[in-house]
Structure formats: C-alpha cells, structure tokens
Amino acid sequence: MLDNLLFGFGVALSWSNLAFCFVGVTAGTLIGVLPGIGPLAGVALLLPLTYSLPPIGAIIMLAGMYYGAQYGGSTTSILLRLPGDSSSVVTALDGYAMAQRGRAGAALTIAALSSFVAGTLSTLLLALAAPPLAAVALSFGPADYFSLVVLGLIAAAGLGHGSVAKSVAMVALGLLLGIVGIDITTGMLRFTLGLRELEDGIDLVSVAIGLFGFSHIIFSLEESRSEQRAVAPIHKLSLTRQELRDSALPTVRGSLLGSLLGVLPGGGAVLSSFVSYALEKRISKQPDAFGQGAAAGVAGPESANNAAAQTSFIPLLTLGIPPNAVIALIGGAMVLQGITPGPEVIDKQPALFWGVVASMWIGNLMLLLLNLPLVGLWVQLLKIPQTYLFPAVILFASIGVYSTNGRAFDVFLAAAFGVLGYGLLKLRFEPAPLMLGFVLGPLLEENFKRALLLSRGDLAVFVTEPKSLVLLGLATALLCVFTLPSIARRRHKVFAESDN
Amino acid sequence: MATGGTSTISGAAGLARRFWRHADALLLLLLGLLVLLGSRSLAFGDLQNPGPGLFPICIAMILLMAAAVTVATPLHGTSAGAETGHRAKETLARFLPLVGITGASCLFALLAPRVGLLAASLACVLVATVVCGNRHPIRVLLFSVLLALATAGLFIEILRLPFPYF
Numbered sequence: 001m002l003d004n005l006l007f008g009f010g011v012a013l014s015w016s017n018l019a020f021c022f023v024g025v026t027a028g029t030l031i032g033v034l035p036g037i038g039p040l041a042g043v044a045l046l047l048p049l050t051y052s053l054p055p056i057g058a059i060i061m062l063a064g065m066y067y068g069a070q071y072g073g074s075t076t077s078i079l080l081r082l083p084g085d086s087s088s089v090v091t092a093l094d095g096y097a098m099a100q101r102g103r104a105g106a107a108l109t110i111a112a113l114s115s116f117v118a119g120t121l122s123t124l125l126l127a128l129a130a131p132p133l134a135a136v137a138l139s140f141g142p143a144d145y146f147s148l149v150v151l152g153l154i155a156a157a158g159l160g161h162g163s164v165a166k167s168v169a170m171v172a173l174g175l176l177l178g179i180v181g182i183d184i185t186t187g188m189l190r191f192t193l194g195l196r197e198l199e200d201g202i203d204l205v206s207v208a209i210g211l212f213g214f215s216h217i218i219f220s221l222e223e224s225r226s227e228q229r230a231v232a233p234i235h236k237l238s239l240t241r242q243e244l245r246d247s248a249l250p251t252v253r254g255s256l257l258g259s260l261l262g263v264l265p266g267g268g269a270v271l272s273s274f275v276s277y278a279l280e281k282r283i284s285k286q287p288d289a290f291g292q293g294a295a296a297g298v299a300g301p302e303s304a305n306n307a308a309a310q311t312s313f314i315p316l317l318t319l320g321i322p323p324n325a326v327i328a329l330i331g332g333a334m335v336l337q338g339i340t341p342g343p344e345v346i347d348k349q350p351a352l353f354w355g356v357v358a359s360m361w362i363g364n365l366m367l368l369l370l371n372l373p374l375v376g377l378w379v380q381l382l383k384i385p386q387t388y389l390f391p392a393v394i395l396f397a398s399i400g401v402y403s404t405n406g407r408a409f410d411v412f413l414a415a416a417f418g419v420l421g422y423g424l425l426k427l428r429f430e431p432a433p434l435m436l437g438f439v440l441g442p443l444l445e446e447n448f449k450r451a452l453l454l455s456r457g458d459l460a461v462f463v464t465e466p467k468s469l470v471l472l473g474l475a476t477a478l479l480c481v482f483t484l485p486s487i488a489r490r491r492h493k494v495f496a497e498s499d500n
Numbered sequence: 501m502a503t504g505g506t507s508t509i510s511g512a513a514g515l516a517r518r519f520w521r522h523a524d525a526l527l528l529l530l531l532g533l534l535v536l537l538g539s540r541s542l543a544f545g546d547l548q549n550p551g552p553g554l555f556p557i558c559i560a561m562i563l564l565m566a567a568a569v570t571v572a573t574p575l576h577g578t579s580a581g582a583e584t585g586h587r588a589k590e591t592l593a594r595f596l597p598l599v600g601i602t603g604a605s606c607l608f609a610l611l612a613p614r615v616g617l618l619a620a621s622l623a624c625v626l627v628a629t630v631v632c633g634n635r636h637p638i639r640v641l642l643f644s645v646l647l648a649l650a651t652a653g654l655f656i657e658i659l660r661l662p663f664p665y666f
Contacts, residue, residue, distance in 0.1 A: 218597045391644075395604060411609030459547060
C-alpha cells in the first residue's frame with residue numbers, strides 16, 4: 001500500500017494536479033460558505049469546466065469540491081448560525097453557542113482540525129479498503145449487481161428527507177429518466193417523445209443543473225429573506241487545553257463513524273454528522289452541555305461529515321455504485337471522461353485511483369490553510385447580494401450545459417428540469433434520490449436482464465445466489481425498518497429538526 | 501343570495517385546498533399512468549427474453565404504489581401541498597422567478613447559436629439580474645457587460661471551448 005500511496009503522491013503533486021486540487025477545494029469552500037448552493041449544485045456547475053481537463057485532474061477537482069464544501073459549511077454555521085449546507089446543520093448548535101461565548105476562533109479551529117484528522121484517517125482507510133473490496137467486486141455476477149443496486153436505491157430513499165414513499169417514487173422517476181433513449185438489447189426507442197435529441201438518452205448535466213441549480217435558485221428567490229445576521233467576532237484561533245481534551249476523542253470517534261457511514265449505500269456527510277452528534281451527546285458525561293457550546297458537539301459532526309465525504313468514494317471506485325447523489329454526479333463525470341467507475345479502475349487506471357486518494361490528503365492540508373487564516377475572506381463573501389450572485393450562477397450553468405454537446409436543446413431540457421425540480425420541492429419531494437436512480441437505472445436494467453438471460457428466465461436466481469440473497473435480504477429489512485411506524489415518526493422528527 | 505355566493509366561494513376554496521393536499525399523489529398517479537401508456541407500444545417479452553417494455557412497466561407499478569401510499573400515509577396531511585394552494589393564489593409575481601430564471605436560460609440557448617456567446621450571455625444576465633430584483637439600470641447594464649465578457653473569455657480563451665464570441 002505504501003508504494004501505491006507514494007505513487008499516488010507522485011501523481012497528485014504534479015503542478016497541474018495541485019492546481020486542479022486547489023481550484024476544487026477553493027470552489028468547494030465557496031459553495032459550502034454560500035447558503036442555498038449545496039455540494040450537489042456545486043458539482044453540477046463545476047462539471048462542464050472539467051470537459052477540457054485531463055481525467056485525473058477533472059476527478060481531483062470534483063472530489064476536492066465535495067469534501068471542500070464540508071469545510072466551508074462549518075464556517076457560516078459557527079459564525080452566523082447559518083449552515084452553508086445540510087451536513088453542517090448540527091455544527092451550528094454548539095459552534096454558534098461557542099461563538100456567542102467569545103470562542104468563535106476556537107470553534108473554527110476545532111472544526112478545521114477535526115476535519116483534517118478525519119480527512120487523513122479516511123484517506124488511509126480508502127487506500128486500505130478499496131483494493132480488497134474491488135477484488136471482491138470482481139466476483140460479482142449480474143444478479144449480485146442487481147441486488148446491490150436495489151439495496152443502494154432503497155437505502156438512499158430511506159435515508160433521504162421526507163416521506164419514504166415519495167423518495168421511492170423519486171428513485172422510480174430517476175430510473176425512468178435513466179432508460180430514455182435506445183434500448184441497448186433490442187435497439188428500440190423508449191420514451192423519446194419523437195425527439196432525435198433524446199435518442200442517446202437524457203443528458204446528465206441538464207438533469208443535474210436543472211434539478212439542483214435552477215430549481216434551488218428559483219426556490220431561494222421566492223423564499224428570499226433580507227435579514228442581515230451579525231457575524232460573531234473572531235478573537236483567537238488557539239484552543240485551551242480543556243477544549244483540546246474535549247475534542248480529541250470525539251474527533252477519532254467521528255472519523256471512524258463517518259468513514260463507516262460514508263461507505264454504506266445511502267450514507268454520506270449529512271447522515272454521518274447527525275449520527276455523530278447523537279452519539280457524542282449520548283455517551284457524554286455532561287449531555288446538558290450540548291447545545292450550549294460543547295467542543296465535542298463541533299468536533300464529532302465535523303470530523304464525521306468530512307470522513308464520510310471521502311470514504312463515499314469507496315463504493316464508486318470499487319463497485320461502480322455511487323452511495324449518494326453527489327458521488328453519482330462525480331461517477332457521471334468519470335463516464336464523460338471515458339472511465340467506467342468500478343472494480344477495474346484500480347488495476348487499469350492506477351494513476352487515477354492513487355492520484356485521487358493522495359490528492360485528498362493534500363486537499364485537506366490546503367483546506368486547513370484556506371479555512372483558518374483566511375476565514376475573514378470567506379465571511380466577506382456572504383455579503384455578495386443574491387441579485388449579483390444568482391445571475392452569475394445562471395449564466396455559468398447555461399454556458400456549461402450548452403457546452404456539453406453544443407446543443408440549445410440541452411439548455412431547454414435543463415430549464416424544463418428546473419421547473420420540474422421546483423414543483424418537486426414545492427410538493428416536498430426530495431430530488432436527490434432521483435439523481436441516484438437516473439445514474440443507476442441503466443445498470444439496474446442491464447443486470448436484471450442479464451441475470452434473467454443467464455438463468456433462462458428463472459427469477460429465483462436473485463435468491464439462490466448467496467451474495468444476491470444477502471443483499472436483497474438487507475434491502476427488504478431496510479425497507480421494513482423505514483416503514484415501521486416508530487421509525488417513520490422518528491425520521492419525521494429528525495428531518496423537522498434539521499429543517500428548523 | 502349572498503350566503504349562496506359565499507358558500508360557493510368557500511366550496512371552491514375547499515376543493516382547491518383538497519386538490520393541493522393531494523397534488524403529490526395526483527402527480528405520481530399521473531406519472532404512473534403516463535408510463536403505462538408509453539409502455540404499450542413496447543414489447544413485454546418473457547422472463548427468459550425480457551423485452552424493452554418490462555422495466556418501464558415495473559417502474560409504472562412502483563409509481564402507482566407510491567401514489568397509493570402517499571394518499572394513505574398519515575404524514576400526508578402535513579405536506580406542502582395545501583401551502584402551495586394558498587401561495588399559488590397570491591399573485592402572479594410569485595411565478596416571476598420561475599418564468600424569469602428558466603426564461604433567461606432559454607433566451608441564452610436561443611441566441612447562442614445565432615449571435616454568438618457574448619451577446620447571448622449579455623441577454624441572459626440582463627434578464628436574470630432584473631428577475632433577481634436588481635432594478636438599477638446602470639448597475640444592471642454594467643454588471644451584465646462585465647460578467648458576459650468575463651464568462652465568455654473564460655470559456656473561449658481559457659477552457660478553449662469551440663464557440664464564437666459573435
């Protein structure tokens with residue numbers, strides 16, 4: 001592993017890849033700082049910029065943006081009680097309370113250091129776990145892959161915001177959009193509405209920009225609030241011994257928990273931060289201190305969300321299955337670059353795999369330097385009025401979509417998905433599972449058909465193959481758990497809290 | 501008469517409220533039915549040799565089941581459907597961001613192949629800036645020109661995308 005990591009550092013430390021990493025983490029911090037533009041919209045917006053880049057540089061940049069957004073989100077959570085993205089919601093509870101007590105600098109240092117430690121540990125875990133997992137994945141047959149995708153989709157639906165039924169419906173809608181175009185086995189056209197532009201399928205960038213870019217801007221404009229919040233002053237960035245002691249173990253626990261939850265289908269930064277906060281509060285000797293400025297309430301969730309953002313690359317790079325919507329987009333970017341995500345990436349594209357892994361550690365180091373000394377600069381960015389910010393995003397998105405294939409049709413499609421996304425948000429549908437269904441739809445159908453062909457039409461193949469049986473069993477168990485009345489009530493309560 | 505008129509209005513409002521309350525389920529039902537309809541022309545095949553219609557029909561079934569569960573679930577009453585009904589009635593201005601943002605983007609798509617990236621970008625930013633609430637003409641114009649120049653320059657000169665300025 002050490003040789004491979006050294007090889008990866010050799011790739012990641014080239015001037016061009018360092019520059020791509022820097023651009024990615026800086027854009028990620030910016031996305032994280034600005035409320036209303038989450039990592040999903042950010043990756044979608046940055047995607048067109050990567051077309052002309054070499055594949056390794058493109059993936060390093062997009063990955064940097066994803067984990068960079070976790071850092072940026074904590075800054076506004078702590079200083080303004082305004083989470084830049086969902087994974088920083090819980091950080092606001094104790095981070096802002098610390099800031100109110102004059103410990104804003106300490107809270108920022110805890111968030112940055114715990115994120116850095118988590119980034120280092122999860123990079124090591126990624127390097128350790130990915131190769132053996134990829135070897136296991138090579139033994140997967142079509143039935144196993146089908147069941148794995150089903151498990152991933154059900155987990156994504158259950159762990160998403162709002163009603164499980166609506167999330168499942170979003171997955172189904174995503175699957176439907178994913179199969180638009182020519183059927184690969186028969187060559188027949190499906191759901192193209194007579195439009196030639198849809199024969200090769202719906203463009204990933206149009207869906208992503210429309211659903212997560214345009215619709216969120218429209219929603220934000222409608223809900224726009226003009227209130228100005230006071231930024232907590234930053235006195236000193238140094239920690240007291242007590243704060244250091246209080247945040248050390250939660251950082252380690254958060255890193256391990258986040259690393260684990262990031263790998264699971266449906267998991268990711270948001271879930272990890274919530275679970276870590278709940279865990280720290282439960283095992284603390286002073287649970288009443290949580291919400292009042294407990295260092296553990298910042299260190300745990302911040303380390304967990306950063307670790308999860310990085311280990312969520314493991315399923316994509318080893319199994320070819322993205323565990324959440326942001327990683328699905330990055331997987332889409334790999335496909336656009338001519339790389340098929342999956343177990344063969346490590347063997348066939350070692351420079352890409354090890355280069356991206358090593359760049360994550362370098363990116364974390366850059367983020368540490370970007371986020372602590374330059375925190376004042378990021379806070380200033382919050383003063384950019386949306387009357388200037390949003391038009392820039394709209395233009396950038398429109399040119400980005402247009403440049404994908406040089407077709408006006410794709411921009412019209414993105415606008416249509418913007419309207420759809422707005423309608424879905426209004427009716428409280430969660431669009432993220434749709435994205436996952438869209439990316440995984442063709443894979444699900446292909447493996448379903450191949451499994452049936454190989455078994456000569458025997459549906460029992462999905463339960464007679466041991467790996468498939470275990471995965472389908474897990475999927476069924478998850479579905480049952482999510483629909484249990486007590487769990488459903490608890491989910492509803494958790495999401496209501498996070499919305500507030 | 502007045503009472504009758506009032507009851508008619510409240511009846512219509514109640515109907516609208518009920519519609520918005522179930523709008524999410526209705527949307528899923530409509531989608532499910534549309535997929536079923538669209539799958540009619542596709543061969544279903546058999547299990548040994550699945551046709552292109554098998555998968556879409558499974559998707560339609562999931563959508564219809566989700567519609568049924570959405571109607572039946574107790575959480576359904578707290579959905580934003582009812583709110584949407586109230587809001588939709590307020591003013592047409594509510595739809596300005598929806599029409600304006602998508603319109604700005606479509607305007608860019610219409611103009612870009614005809615007049616080049618720069619003019620299309622300028623038109624897009626002008627519309628979007630006004631829709632986003634900036635009503636100061638000189639600032640809007642200056643901002644639009646600068647942003648259009650910078651963005652077109654970034655995509656054409658730095659990222660080397662094959663689009664003309666004009």
